[in-house]
Amino acid sequence: MAVVESRIRVRYAETDQMGIVYYANYLVWMEVGRVDYCKAHGFNYRDMERDDGAFLVVAEAECRYLAPAFFDDEVIIETRVTEARTRSIRFAYQMSSAGPDGTRGQLLATGSTNHVICGADRRPMRLPEKYRACFRVDPPA
């Protein structure tokens, strides 16, 4: 369960006139990875917001772009937790294109996001107890 894998298909909307995926969209893919990470650890991020009033507010994001992604490529997003504190959580991501056989091909980008746990009032709060076990630091890939 250390690393959670998501797959998305590149949309035409995500490309730009350079013929490749526009750089901001990788941060949307990281979000897809985080949401799947939560599901793989037993809960929906949606419910964490709705039922517990706990929001993962992004404090930092960074991405390194290694190779372009193209329209209709299948992209594999691998997400793991690299830091878990009572008030903040850091995720790391690897995005790769899927080869013709569906296995991980070329590495496209790596990135990370750091999140502060906030209440509905957008003030920092402690991660509710029941989620602590879900956000444990994963061993390195």
Place this chain on the structure above:
Amino acid sequence: MAVVESRIRVRYAETDQMGIVYYANYLVWMEVGRVDYCKAHGFNYRDMERDDGAFLVVAEAECRYLAPAFFDDEVIIETRVTEARTRSIRFAYQMSSAGPDGTRGQLLATGSTNHVICGADRRPMRLPEKYRACFRVDPPA
């Protein structure tokens, strides 16, 4: 005040690999036109949501694409109201490229959106009295 004019500059993010603006982005530009329409009529749509709990929920949208828009083009959005009822409002839009001298050049697209006034609970409501004068049907362009 019949027609309200907005101007935006095409972003690289809004283009796609065809080298032109991706079609969904015109609906975002219509939103820019609506927000400016409200301001030109004396109020902020933001305040209408926040202070009066009245939301313009989109019920229909349509767009006809006549000529492509390109990165870094200046686009003129002309917005007017074509129907104003106690529970719904229809806007029409003309989007044109600005010529080198800033005047309206080629017509790029026309469109319209129809909105139901809803409360924070997303149930239809009557447009609050104070906004009625703002949403009067404008004479045709």
Place this chain on the structure above:
Amino acid sequence: MAVVESRIRVRYAETDQMGIVYYANYLVWMEVGRVDYCKAHGFNYRDMERDDGAFLVVAEAECRYLAPAFFDDEVIIETRVTEARTRSIRFAYQMSSAGPDGTRGQLLATGSTNHVICGADRRPMRLPEKYRACFRVDPPA
């Protein structure tokens, strides 16, 4: 093969401060539906652009919004062809939320797009012969 079904998961990025999916994103979902429609009919739209220099340029788009879509909802997009001419193609879409068992639940939106076949020079052209069989009018749903 009359109707092709796609499934997407609503992204956080696709919501707006009303707590529902922003209206322009339905047009992106229609694109997902079109791309899958092509695949289900034996070819990749990507290859049609790359190998045959034929582009489906959007000439019209419209959408009726019947019920809001929410973050993390699974949305079923059903796509079919309603008009197929030598120089233009019209698609129709039904978007529904998937129920807990994965079957089609509430109807969220319906829409259509009309496309002119254009060359890389953005001038209208006839649909290459080999794609004609793929774009036949589907029987009504």
Place this chain on the structure above:
Amino acid sequence: MAVVESRIRVRYAETDQMGIVYYANYLVWMEVGRVDYCKAHGFNYRDMERDDGAFLVVAEAECRYLAPAFFDDEVIIETRVTEARTRSIRFAYQMSSAGPDGTRGQLLATGSTNHVICGADRRPMRLPEKYRACFRVDPPA
């Protein structure tokens, strides 16, 4: 000319269900800043792509989010060059909300992007001579 200032108005489309601007959109605003930076230095990035076949391909991007941005806020983007090499350029950005009088208010975010100059074939190339003077390192803010 050390720092170039851009101004944008937050769009409804850019918000998410947290009621604030979705984090990936700050990277789009950085693009607005870069494009304006080029104009303030005497050329259009659009022309650099079209006339000289030189593309600023993003290699790295990072952003620190300090305070949320809200719908309809006016945001001031300050852009400067912090590294200029023959094959790469680094930009830094400060994004602030504009106060009621239009002056710079609260700092919302800081970020940077690093770009490799590439040809239309997406292979690294040297920045064409005529642009060298435009991309000089600016003194710190």
